């Protein structure tokens with residue numbers, strides 16, 4: 011074992027806590043990629059490179075939150091009463107005619123209040139009689155969206171490091187912003203390691219299996235908004251592996267491999283990477299996914315995930331995701347777990363933190379509880395497909411039915 015996060019702890023056979031590995035990786039994350047200016051319709055899932063301040067007040071002027079009648083609250087007797095109707099303002103129109111004492115105007119949702127008006131009454135509470143309208147008692151300011159109440163001109167609209175979702179794009183558009191500065195998507199080179207791997211569609215010889223990590227990991231990277239350079243399975247010769255890794259390092263910001271990071275002798279991944287850079291083999295207190303490697307290839311960061319398909323998937327979600335998101339320029343990179351009652355017993359404490367394939371199900375009283383799939387093998391993916399998330403059981407901990415457990419919905423990890 012070379013230098014790195016766990017040092018003598020790992021050498022003595024102890025396992026590195028998952029949170030320590032994540033912290034170490036966040037410290038090692040490279041600077042984000044170069045900045046690009048893109049139109050809003052190209053910005054979904056991209057990470058803002060600069061703070062954005064509002065160029066205008068939101069809303070830009072006082073406006074009605076209801077279809078109804080606009081008035082000056084001080085004109086209406088405490089018990090309600092009649093005002094004279096003097097006009098009509100629809101959304102998209104504006105009136106600069108000040109409201110006079112005793113007057114009201116017909117107004118529609120989103121329309122600007124006329125000068126002097128301060129209150130709106132929804133139409134269903136009013137009665138129109140010819141030129142007059144009867145209005146119930148009001149409070150000054152009812153049903154009015156005040157100028158600048160959401161955001162004042164110059165306020166921070168969105169902070170650098172924010173990944174843009176539908177609501178952020180809507181907010182930017184609502185403030186009249188057409189383009190934003192974002193980081194170019196990370197270019198991640200993906201390679202699988204293992205002589206036994208064949209691609210779906212090919213015939214299998216005895217001892218061979220299909221390469222599933224290539225597809226699950228590529229899909230994760232894409233759903234995280236990153237660009238995948240897919241180099242397939244590494245050739246089974248050391249020289250050819252080195253060439254594939256060198257090419258990937260030259261073309262990408264970071265490299266990701268799966269397989270070949272445990273204690274076996276068969277795989278030449280470690281040898282090839284040592285020849286081109288450096289390798290730290292870690293033993294994490296995580297199940298599935300204990301063996302994990304970090305290092306660099308020709309100056310580019312490299313993470314080696316374990317080969318077992320669920321171990322690769324879960325370590326990608328838990329350990330790789332924060333590292334890549336930080337390298338992509340995001341500030342908030344750690345998921346916030348829910349705390350929910352367990353619908354299971356976990357009687358046997360383990361020295362590794364368990365990430366168990368789970369889903370939420372209604373318990374007898376109708377509240378939600380966390381259920382486990384009976385099959386938790388790190389080699390199998392069917393349970394992960396059944397699951398909606400991961401139940402987290404801490405090292406050396408037992409869980410009894412109805413105890414609170416941490417639950418990470420896939421929805422919080424896969425985007």
Ligand SMILES: Nc1nc2c(c(=O)[nH]1)N[C@H]1C(S)=C(S)[C@@H](COP(=O)(O)OP(=O)(O)OC[C@H]3O[C@@H](n4cnc5c(N)ncnc54)[C@H](O)[C@@H]3O)O[C@H]1N2
Pocket residue numbers: 202203204206207219220221222223224268269270271272273274277298299300301315316317318319321388389
């Ligand atoms: N003596 C020990 N053996 C193992 C240990 C250990 O501590 N001592 N750790 C086990 C654990 S935990 C895991 S996880 C695996 C990880 O091993 P590697 O990362 O070196 O992965 P491989 O040996 O290459 O493969 C493991 C397993 O996964 C299959 N695999 C690999 N790549 C793919 C792929 N792209 N698609 C589908 N399946 C893949 C491979 O065929 C093996 O079955 O090590 C344990 N062993």
Ligand code: MOO
Pocket residue numbers: 296297298299300301316318320321388389
């Ligand atoms: O962690 Mo390994 O993934 O237990 O098989």
